[in-house]
Amino acid sequence: MRGAPLFIFEVAVPGVLAGGLYAIFALGLSLSVGVLRVINIAHAAMLTLAPVLAIEYAGSSYPGSSSIFVVILVGVLVGVACGLLQELVMIRPIRRAERLSARQAERATLIGSVAIWFVLNSITIVRTHAQVVPFPRDVFASSTYRWGDLYVSRAQLITFGTAIVLFGALAVVIAKTQVGRQVRALANDHEAAGLIGVNVDAYSAGCSALAGALAGLAGMLLAMTLSAFDYANGTDLLAKGFVIVVVGGLGSIGGTFVVALGLGVAEAFLGFYFGTQWQTMAAFGILVLVLMARPGGLLGVQKVRAV
Amino acid sequence: MLDVLRLSDVAIDIMLINCVLAYAASAALSGGAFNVAYPGFMGVGAYSAGILSGDHGWHPIMATLAGIAVALLAALLLQVLLRRLDGVYLAVASVGFVVLIGALGRNLTSITGGAIGLHGFRAQLSREELVLLVAVIAFGFFVFGRSRLASLVAIRREDPELASALGLKVDRMGTILVMVSAGLGALGGSVRAYWLGGVSPGDYVFTLVLTLMAMVVVGGVGHWSGPLIGAAIFTALPEWTRDLGTWRDIGIGAIVLVIVRFAPGGIAGTFQALWARRRMRTMARAEGRGGGVGAPLKPLAAATQEAS
Numbered sequence: 136m137r138g139a140p141l142f143i144f145e146v147a148v149p150g151v152l153a154g155g156l157y158a159i160f161a162l163g164l165s166l167s168v169g170v171l172r173v174i175n176i177a178h179a180a181m182l183t184l185a186p187v188l189a190i191e192y193a194g195s196s197y198p199g200s201s202s203i204f205v206v207i208l209v210g211v212l213v214g215v216a217c218g219l220l221q222e223l224v225m226i227r228p229i230r231r232a233e234r235l236s237a238r239q240a241e242r243a244t245l246i247g248s249v250a251i252w253f254v255l256n257s258i259t260i261v262r263t264h265a266q267v268v269p270f271p272r273d274v275f276a277s278s279t280y281r282w283g284d285l286y287v288s289r290a291q292l293i294t295f296g297t298a299i300v301l302f303g304a305l306a307v308v309i310a311k312t313q314v315g316r317q318v319r320a321l322a323n324d325h326e327a328a329g330l331i332g333v334n335v336d337a338y339s340a341g342c343s344a345l346a347g348a349l350a351g352l353a354g355m356l357l358a359m360t361l362s363a364f365d366y367a368n369g370t371d372l373l374a375k376g377f378v379i380v381v382v383g384g385l386g387s388i389g390g391t392f393v394v395a396l397g398l399g400v401a402e403a404f405l406g407f408y409f410g411t412q413w414q415t416m417a418a419f420g421i422l423v424l425v426l427m428a429r430p431g432g433l434l435g436v437q438k439v440r441a442v
Numbered sequence: 443m444l445d446v447l448r449l450s451d452v453a454i455d456i457m458l459i460n461c462v463l464a465y466a467a468s469a470a471l472s473g474g475a476f477n478v479a480y481p482g483f484m485g486v487g488a489y490s491a492g493i494l495s496g497d498h499g500w501h502p503i504m505a506t507l508a509g510i511a512v513a514l515l516a517a518l519l520l521q522v523l524l525r526r527l528d529g530v531y532l533a534v535a536s537v538g539f540v541v542l543i544g545a546l547g548r549n550l551t552s553i554t555g556g557a558i559g560l561h562g563f564r565a566q567l568s569r570e571e572l573v574l575l576v577a578v579i580a581f582g583f584f585v586f587g588r589s590r591l592a593s594l595v596a597i598r599r600e601d602p603e604l605a606s607a608l609g610l611k612v613d614r615m616g617t618i619l620v621m622v623s624a625g626l627g628a629l630g631g632s633v634r635a636y637w638l639g640g641v642s643p644g645d646y647v648f649t650l651v652l653t654l655m656a657m658v659v660v661g662g663v664g665h666w667s668g669p670l671i672g673a674a675i676f677t678a679l680p681e682w683t684r685d686l687g688t689w690r691d692i693g694i695g696a697i698v699l700v701i702v703r704f705a706p707g708g709i710a711g712t713f714q715a716l717w718a719r720r721r722m723r724t725m726a727r728a729e730g731r732g733g734g735v736g737a738p739l740k741p742l743a744a745a746t747q748e749a750s
Binding site: 168174176224225228229232235236238239241242243245246247249250251252253254256257258260370373374377378380381385412413415416419420422423426427430 | 474476523524526527528529530531533534535537538541542545548549599600601602648649652655656659663691692694695696698699702703706
């Protein structure tokens with residue numbers, strides 16, 4: 136007979152660890168939505184493309200292809216490249232197009248990101264032939280730790296540690312530094328930020344690249360955890376990522392982190408009691424309840440625009 | 443007859459069905475709010491067809507009407523729940539409805555057939571019937587597009603603050619648009635399910651939100667011909683570029699990007715703007731030769747059209 140506290144522990148810990156991955160993915164999405172004002176569908180495609188190309192690199196004879204650090208770096212760089220590409224071909228031209236109203240710009244960036252999602256996704260399908268690609272064992276083999284009935288893999292612990300470091304670093308940078316202040320100005324109002332001397336183009340490119348890097352990193356960590364990668368992983372995560380960003384409140388770093396872990400735990404318990412097939416739906420159930428009570432997200436600013 | 447188009451019969455049928463689906467998406471998006479629940483309504487229509495016709499032997503027309511009724515009820519309920527949301531919040535919450543329908547389809551195995559779905563209830567409309575259906579819907583949108591209400595909807599889409607400042611009943615307008623979207627969505631889903639003779643939970647998912655949205659935007663949001671143009675392009679392009687293999691999707695994505703960047707009004711909106719500009723020029727020339735009293739009013743109307 137297992138003790139009740141121990142059993143809760145066995146369900147909750149994997150939930151929290153899964154939440155770590157959600158957090159990294161959602162952090163990039165939050166940058167896109169909160170700072171760049173792009174409802175970024177392509178974020179999911181970046182998450183998929185990065186591990187696909189990195190695993191291909193690991194299987195090649197290029198320098199460093201047997202080092203897990205180099206392979207992860209390749210994945211992150213793929214994300215950065217995608218982010219910069221998105222800024223250059225889509226976000227910047229739409230920001231500069233003066234004929235567009237705010238509404239039209241919002242719509243244009245959304246559809247633009249769908250187009251980029253289309254492009255990146257088809258590259259993924261071309262490279263993988265829509266098959267599951269295994270993560271090479273000689274590059275990274277995740278070992279599992281066991282306490283009682285609780286199994287935790289090394290990849291999960293690495294993911295969670297990375298999430299804590301990333302969120303801590305970003306929270307400090309945004310709150311304390313000059314760069315962070317300029318990013319906040321940008322998030323508040325693109326035009327006004329430009330008027331007070333923020334280099335909007337540079338900061339927008341930087342944020343887009345960082346968001347891409349986070350998508351790439353999340354993809355690499357997910358591939359390491361699963362020891363394989365399926366190109367369908369992205370879309371599933373995208374829906375959850377948006378739930379986290381919206382419930383956490385747009386642009387709230389702490390909110391994103393807390394809600395990501397909360398979603399991981401909630402899913403673990405719901406999966407335990409009702410079966411895993413209801414997990415995603417439960418996430419949306421929680422979302423609708425939260426939004427009905429607080430239409431601006433749980434921890435977000437309740438913005439009211441004057442007419 | 444249509445050999446010049448180099449499209450197979452199947453592709454033409456699919457194109458016509460896609461037109462119906464695109465009109466459902468267009469109705470929801472023309473109000474400006476990102477209520478993207480339409481694949482969920484299509485799922486409701488498709489499952490009603492499968493459950494009522496396949497398992498209980500209902501006549502397709504009765505089953506389709508029942509599906510539309512269920513979708514309208516669901517839309518009303520959804521509207522009550524999501525009434526206060528806007529922008530990205532509404533988009534994400536309404537995707538929840540799509541996920542809900544998918545999850546119900548997958549998990550209520552005894553009714554919906556689970557992951558396999560329901561099959562074997564084919565009842566295809568003929569080509570003429572499909573054309574008639576699309577023509578009726580397109581005509582409805584055409585007539586609506588000429589009404590005063592349509593310009594109010596356009597104001598709501600492009601500038602919601604102005605709309606409420608003008609005292610427009612923004613909420614009620616949104617509800618009506620979502621109901622139209624739900625009805626058309628259920629109709630289209632049902633027609634598609636009967637045409638395929640099957641429905642499975644993978645048919646009406648998140649990806650369909652994106653594909654239909656891309657169709658509507660490329661065609662032109664808020665213009666009656668937008669969904670027709672979008673559905674035609676998105677069905678024909680993959681057919682024409684079949685030889686390019688999987689790389690063709692990259693090209694399609696690039697085309698969408700170019701249109702979004704250079705023609706925010708979509709193809710229909712761009713032609714309308716060009717047409718308006720040409721008319722303005724002819725009028726200016728006429729004015730130079732003496733002009734008419736009503737002349738100053740016309741450019742204003744043209745300018746508003748261009749702005750939308």
